[in-house]
Amino acid sequence: MNSPYPSILLENAVNEFAKLPGIGRKTALRLVLHLLRQSEAQVEDFARAMVTLKQEVKYCACCHNISDSEVCGICSNKSRDMSLVCVVENIREVMAIENTVQFKGLYHVLGGIISPIDGIGPSDLQIASLVERVKSGEVKEVILALSATMEGDTTNFYIFRKLQPYDVKVSIIARGVSVGDEIEYADEVTLGRSIMNRTPFDESYRLIGK
Amino acid sequence: MNSPYPSILLENAVNEFAKLPGIGRKTALRLVLHLLRQSEAQVEDFARAMVTLKQEVKYCACCHNISDSEVCGICSNKSRDMSLVCVVENIREVMAIENTVQFKGLYHVLGGIISPIDGIGPSDLQIASLVERVKSGEVKEVILALSATMEGDTTNFYIFRKLQPYDVKVSIIARGVSVGDEIEYADEVTLGRSIMNRTPFDESYRLIGK
Numbered sequence: 001m002n003s004p005y006p007s008i009l010l011e012n013a014v015n016e017f018a019k020l021p022g023i024g025r026k027t028a029l030r031l032v033l034h035l036l037r038q039s040e041a042q043v044e045d046f047a048r049a050m051v052t053l054k055q056e057v058k059y060c061a062c063c064h065n066i067s068d069s070e071v072c073g074i075c076s077n078k079s080r081d082m083s084l085v086c087v088v089e090n091i092r093e094v095m096a097i098e099n100t101v102q103f104k105g106l107y108h109v110l111g112g113i114i115s116p117i118d119g120i121g122p123s124d125l126q127i128a129s130l131v132e133r134v135k136s137g138e139v140k141e142v143i144l145a146l147s148a149t150m151e152g153d154t155t156n157f158y159i160f161r162k163l164q165p166y167d168v169k170v171s172i173i174a175r176g177v178s179v180g181d182e183i184e185y186a187d188e189v190t191l192g193r194s195i196m197n198r199t200p201f202d203e204s205y206r207l208i209g210k
Numbered sequence: 211m212n213s214p215y216p217s218i219l220l221e222n223a224v225n226e227f228a229k230l231p232g233i234g235r236k237t238a239l240r241l242v243l244h245l246l247r248q249s250e251a252q253v254e255d256f257a258r259a260m261v262t263l264k265q266e267v268k269y270c271a272c273c274h275n276i277s278d279s280e281v282c283g284i285c286s287n288k289s290r291d292m293s294l295v296c297v298v299e300n301i302r303e304v305m306a307i308e309n310t311v312q313f314k315g316l317y318h319v320l321g322g323i324i325s326p327i328d329g330i331g332p333s334d335l336q337i338a339s340l341v342e343r344v345k346s347g348e349v350k351e352v353i354l355a356l357s358a359t360m361e362g363d364t365t366n367f368y369i370f371r372k373l374q375p376y377d378v379k380v381s382i383i384a385r386g387v388s389v390g391d392e393i394e395y396a397d398e399v400t401l402g403r404s405i406m407n408r409t410p411f412d413e414s415y416r417l418i419g420k
Contacts, residue, residue, distance in 0.1 A: 031231070
């Protein structure tokens with residue numbers, strides 16, 4: 001009795017779930033037992049949704065976001081500002097920025113950031129295709145919206161250098177004290193940045209809902 | 211653009227994951243994107259493990275625990291005490307009790323507890339088969355190890371009444387202050403129980419590793 005599980009089938013299922021990030025073996029067992037209580041059709045629906053996604057997933061030919069069509073809904077939306085391109089790591093940032101309803105431009109999904117430790121170099125990312133988009137001339141401004149980490153910084157500088165030969169403005173999202181955060185608890189780097197990058201103030205200034 | 215997801219395939223996969231207990235939509239998306247980064251074979255392994263478990267799972271004919279064989283490893287282990295049967299809700303309690311290495315008897319897995327609110331009555335549980343096991347005469351003591359909840363209590367009393375006609379001792383696991391817990395922070399019900407059910411003390415008493 002080396003295995004704590006009374007069944008190899010059960011153990012396999014738990015092992016598969018426990019491979020997912022943030023899922024430990026106890027949680028994996030709880031999830032597997034939940035699935036086991038569902039009908040066979042429901043378990044098949046669950047399994048099929050994953051396999052179908054993996055087999056049939058498509059990426060937008062323009063921004064490389066996950067898409068069901070050749071060109072995604074954002075890139076094909078004529079009311080959006082084609083001259084503005086926001087560079088993000090992956091689809092989760094696209095969804096977060098779309099949720100703000102503040103950005104009316106297009107995106108460019110890199111599919112990761114440069115991270116030598118994980119063996120991810122510039123050629124593994126959609127950087128060449130970003131340069132091609134800029135080269136085509138329609139893009140006036142590229143906004144960098146990557147993580148504020150060493151890898152994000154490296155990627156920012158790499159992209160900046162690659163775009164320098166072209167007539168395009170490169171900007172980066174503002175870093176500062178979060179709306180709702182108390183100044184006294186902000187970390188020094190963030191607070192320092194938010195003072196350096198202060199913005200003009202007048203009577204029309206509103207923190208929320210400008 | 212009603213859906214926040216740029217792909218129906220992606221949305222389906224996220225929806226399926228979000229049906230699992232304790233998995234919200236953000237976590238579901240994170241898990242699905244993780245699977246999407248794996249190879250097709252790995253995603254198929256994941257999906258197949260769940261479907262295979264659901265299709266081929268077997269339950270021990272004796273204790274009703276999940277098992278790969280007709281009779282599970284615990285029930286077929288001749289070195290265990292066949293006269294002692296511990297009644298538990300499901301496989302997770304079996305694994306927790308096995309981890310203590312303190313119990314050498316067999317189990318009886320009810321498959322749930324009586325819960326009128328969830329529509330679970332005695333006939334949905336393995337109670338009749340427990341009575342049959344007791345009736346066969348080999349069982350000398352039944353230990354109730356169900357949750358200390360209203361439903362657990364109801365189930366305890368139901369089983370107790372069903373077993374009364376037979377020559378079997380019915381006991382219940384001790385409730386008291388957890389080992390390592392401070393008395394001052396124990397809740398009143400637990401502390402009251404641990405005083406009522408005090409045990410004899412002598413020089414040989416050791417809290418851990420008796």
